[in-house]
Amino acid sequence: MTTTLVWFRRDLRLHDNPALSAAAAAGAVLPVYIHAPDEESPWAPGGASRWWLHHSLAALQDQLARHRLPLLIATGTTTLETLRRLIRETGADAVAWNRLYDPAIIERDQQIKRILREEGIGAESHKGALLFEPWEIRKGDGGHYRTFTPFWRSLRRQASPDRPLPVPDMDAPAARPASTALDDLRLLPAIRWDRGFEPVWSPGEAGAWQRLTTFLEARLRGYDDRRDWPSVPGTSGLSPHLHFGEISPRQIWTATRDSPGGDGDDAESFLSEVAWREFGHHLLFHFPGMPDDPIDTRFRAFPWDPDGDTALAAWQAGQTGIPIVDAGMRELWQTGWMHNRLRMVVGSLLTKNLRVPWQRGEAWFWDTLVDADLANNSMGWQWIQGCGADAAPYFRVFNPVRQGERFDPDGAYVRQWVPELETLPAKHIHAPWQAPADVLRDARVTLGVTYPHPIVDLKASRQAALDAYQTIRNADA
Structure with missing residues (x-):
């Protein structure tokens, strides 16, 4: 039986996870999270992001356990060497992951894909973080957009995103290497400045879906009027869940369109905010120096x-x-x-x-x-x-x-x-x-x-x- 390492990164969900679905269709699945923040330098996750990551990984562990699958947490000198070690220990035939668009990560992932393929290991990346790839939305002359409004119009002219994928049926592999304990990653702060986070947030796929459901049922109608008022709960609060991939933009798009009022102005306004996130990734892909250097x-x-x-x-x-x-x-x-x-x-x-x-x-x-x-x-x-x-x-x-x-x-x-x-x-x-x-x-x-x-x-x-x-x-x- 084929065994695929599913390399989780910022796609910490089971629903609508293209890499996971492709791996499950091919054979046994071994979910893996590799902790390598130095490879994201100089933009390794900050303190608040590390707090969220800890709790999101804990939630993913619980989800996978209900499917009788472990989440293998691994560390090593480099992600490539860690993947090679896990391939040796499990006899895995392939590695699958969903694409990210940070410049340092693109460069690393391309190198990993090339080297693994040269070594006879299947290596496939998938679109799981965006509605459309940064290279899929282009101007009429083939160039990329620099302003949001025409970008949004072009995105709306695209065919509607595919329906989200269900959680696949997954078989566990025979070999299960030892996992690093989540606490050993030391993601939580030593001095508990994070106590105000816990009453506000519920990291994980279940928390993301609950937040979306609450928004669509109670806040979508009137969204365009209330979204600028900080004293009222007028926005969705989905941005951290989206960043960590606990919910996909395709799930949000589909659930919004399927909801009462999903074809109205409030829904259109909300989805345009989802498109702003897409536009940010479009810009970062085409202007990789954007985090440090002014485009102007x-x-x-x-x-x-x-x-x-x-x-x-x-x-x-x-x-x-x-x-x-x-x-x-x-x-x-x-x-x-x-x-x-x-x-x-x-x-x-x-x-x-x-x-x-x-x-x-x-x-x-x-x-x-x-x-x-x-x-x-x-x-x-x-x-x-x-x-x-x-x-x-x-x-x-x-x-x-x-x-x-x-x-x-x-x-x-x-x-x-x-x-x-x-x-x-x-x-x-x-x-x-x-x-x-x-x-x-x-x-x-x-x-x-x-x-x-x-x-x-x-x-x-x-x-x-x-x-x-x-x-x-x-x-x-």
Whole structure:
């Protein structure tokens, strides 16, 4: 009987797993997870991602056990050498996996496929992470898209994605090498900063499906109106489940279309957000330097503030004195997640008002987000900075006070995450420095004592950012 090693990576599910289905159709299946974070350098998983990975692998172990299959966890000097060792120990004939699109991983996987095939081992990769491959959606002239709207139109013109695959019937192999214990990977933090994650998240395929079901039943209708409001549960919260492959975009697409209202405007709006994730991978594939280098190369010469370390530290700690920004940064630290509207607001403050390089914000998100995804994180930060392929114009500097007043008008979100201001009237909660002294006194708010003064003047720093941008525009003229 043929035995295939199914190499799990960020596809930690049994449903709609093309590599697993192909292996099961060929013979016995041995599921394998190989821990090799150094091979993803310089973008090895951050602290929040490691927390999620630990719990997701535990959930996958439990799922496979119900099918009388082990999850073999392995480590080694390199993934290639580990696969070779497992092939020798099991007599496996083939290795199957689902493709990833991070530049370092593409290079590694191509080498592994070539060498294994040269050694007479079947090596096949499959499409399991995206609706369409980055090379499948092209412009009429054969080039790749640089802006989202025509990309989305082109994606919608494609044939609908295939229906998701069921869990296959799987036979276990005769040989089962010893497995490394999950705890030995030391993915969980030694100092338990992650306690706020557990009430919010349920990593694993079951948790992903429950979150999708809840969203479709209770939140899809009205999604387009509520998705920008951070104080209400208006979004799906599926991004970390998607990143770790606990649910596939094809499952989300099909379940959305099959749901009541699946052909309406709210569903279309939601699916366009799924397509933004696709677009991020499309860009990363065609611009592999995107995590570090601005696509608009003029920004290499942008005059950042050379004294930005203090501002960066205040931003990271949610101590900028600008309530909507501090609320977002504190939610991020406590839960590993932040509403997308606030990602734009806090990013704009960091890169434009404070003129701290976008790569430093990107690195902080990478370490603290449970949904930290190389394609979408780097695309988002380049969009915020105005230096990406489909970037917001640089002259658009988000005013965090106006954003708070528009999307958190009663201050509920700020009160939740910045309790120092919870008794401040809604009229003043987004700009406490403008509140009259008696209002601050009645609310027991003392700026500079119980809550910081703003670390930056929003109007003056906006103009300074625009002046700095003008220097690189002039240089390009």
